[in-house]
Amino acid sequence: MSPRIALVMGDPAGIGPELMAKLLAETPALNEAAILVLGDRRVLAEGERVAGVALKLDVVPETKARPSPGRLTMIDTANADPAEMPTGKVSSLAGRSALDNFTRALGLARDGTIDAITFVPFNKEALRSGGNAFEDELSYAANYFGATSRHGEFNVVDRLWNARVTSHVPLREVADLITEERLIDRLELTTEAMRAAGFDAPRIAVAALNPHAGDGGAFGREDIDVIAPAVAKARRLGIEVDGPFPSDTVFVRARDGHYDAVLTMYHDQGQIAIKLLGFDRGVTVLAGLPVPIATPAHGTAFDIAGKGLANPEPTRRAFEIACRMAQRASSRQ
C-alpha cells in the first residue's frame, strides 16, 4: 500500500509555494505516495507560476479526501488570498492560514486518512501572530494530540541524524538538565524514530558535555558521572550506543560512517556541525507523535521568495523521509 502523505502549504509569503509546486511536478513523488495537498489553491497556483510548472489536481471537499497513488488530490483550504499577503512579508493572515492548514493535516492524521505529514516552511513569527501560542510546531502538534508519550525533533543530513537533550534553553541551564533519565529517554526515542525511518539497528554516538569529554574530570564531571553511566545503561537496554565522545570530532566520526546518529547535549553543539555538514540538504523530523512529520530544515527565505531560486532538494528529502516513516507506520496497523 502506498504511504498516504499530507503535503501542507506553509507560509504563503515565503518560498513554500514554489517548493511545493516543484515537488509536485516531479513524477517520483507521484509514484512513491498517495498525496493529499492541503492549502489555498490560489497560493499553490502562485507557486506554480513562480516555479514555471502547471499541476493537475483533483480538488475535493475535506470530507471526501481519499488520496490515491498516481494522482494529486487537494483540499482547497481557501484561507489565504495571495493579493492580501505580499511576498516576503511577515503577516498574521499568512500565519493563520499556515496554522489552519497544519491543524487540518493533524486532524486527518487523527482520523486515519493520512500516514505522515510534510510541510513547506512556516514563519515562526507569523505563526505566533496568527495564533500559535506554543514554542514551535512540535509543541503545537504535541498539544493537539494531547501527546504524553516521548517525542522530539531531529535534524537529518543525508543519512546522519542528530537528536538533542536540551534545545532552546540558556547555556547556563544546560548542565543541570543533563540527567540519566533524559539521556535514556532521548536514546530510546532516537532508536524508535530511526527504526521507523528504515534503520534496523541505528548506531548512536553520544556527544560529551565538556571540552575533551572532561579530560578525566579536569574540565567537568558530568561526562564521567552522568553521561557514561547512562550510555552503559542504554546499552544494557539493547540500544546501540557509544560515548561520550569529545564533541569536536563526534560529527566527523559519524560523517565518516561510524554512526547513524549523534545525540548532542545542547543547541549549538549539534546545530553548528549539522549546518556545516549539509545546510542545503537538511531535513527536520518531528517524531514520537501519532503521525511522523518531516519538513525542510530551512526557513521561509523571504529574501528570495517569488524569484524561483529556491532549492527544492531539502523538501524532496523531507518528503522521502515522510514516505519511509509512513510506510512503517501503516504496515504496523
Next chain:
Amino acid sequence: MRSLPIAVTLGEPAGIGPELVGLAWRESRVRALSAFYCLGDAAFLRNRLAAAGIDLPLVTIDSPLAAAEAFPAGLPVLQLRTAVRTGRAGQPCVADAGSVLESIERGVAAVGDGQARAIVTAPVHKETLYDAGFAFPGHTEFLGQLTRDWPGGGQPPVMMLAAEELRVVPVTVHVPLKDVPGYLSTGLILHTGRTVAKAMASRFAIAAPRLAVCGLNPHAGEGGRLGAEEREVIGPAIEALRADGLDVSGPHPGDSLFHPAARAKFDVALAMYHDQALIPIKTIAFDTAVNVTLGLPLVRTSPDHGTALALAGTGRASPHSFIAALRLADRLSSR
C-alpha cells in the same frame, strides 16, 4: 631571522609526537619546509621511529645554530639532559614528565636567546604532567609563565585555531561547560579581542582585521528570551572593542557563522567556549587546523590534536596538522 631554525618539542613520549616529528622531516623536502630541530632524546627517538617503521637519519646537534646546516642530511636532534626513561608507546609514565618539560623549557629558551625563531610543540599528556606536580592547566599557560619577564611578556595568552578556511578563538578554553557563564566577562572578551586584533596585525599582516563575535546562548539569546549574557556581557565588550576603532560584528548565533558565505565576512571569529570554536574548525578542517598562541612574546604553534595514545608506535598517525603547524610557525616568524 629566516636562517634560524624552528624549535620542535618532543611532547609526550608515549604519544604520537615523536613519530610526527620524524614523518614531518621525511616530507620536508617535498613540502619545502624550513629547517627545524627536535628537542629530544636521540636514543629514544631512534628506537621509537625504528619500531614504528619510520626510516630516517638523525643528526645529533649541540646547538640550535647547527640545525639549519644539518637539516638536509637528517632530523637534527638536540639532546636533552633528562633522558626519556620509559617512553613505551601508548603508556604515559610520570617518570618521563621531566623530559617533556625540559623540552618545552629549552625550546622557549632557544627562542629567547635568538637561536630559534619559533616553537612548535607536540602534544603532551596532561594527566601525567599533573601527577608529576605540573601546576599549569596546559601548555599555553606554562609558556606564558616561561616568557613572563620577556619584553612584551606577562600578558594572558590567547589560543587561536587556524586553518586556510577559518580562524577562531575560544574566549574560555578548558573550563567545564557549566562554569563558562561564570568565567565569561566583558573584560575577558575585551582582552581577547584586543590581543587577537593586535596579533592579526603584527603576525598575520591583516592591519584592519574584521572580528565576528559569537553569542553564548542558542540563537544568540534571541533578544534575551534564551539568556542574558549577550546583552549584559558580550554586547558591552563589542561596544568597547568598537570604541577602540576595531571592526567587530555580533553577537552572532553560533550556528550561523561558519558556512562559507558567513566566513567570507570576517577574518577571525571569537567563540565563547571551547567546543563552540572546536566543532566548526574540526568539521571544516579536520586534520589541517593548527593551534596558535597569541599574546606571547614568541611565535608558538601546535597541531590541534592530542597524544592519540592508541595510534602511538604504529607509524600511522597523520602528520598533516603537525606539518601545518610547522608551516604556520614559519610564516608567522618570517616577518
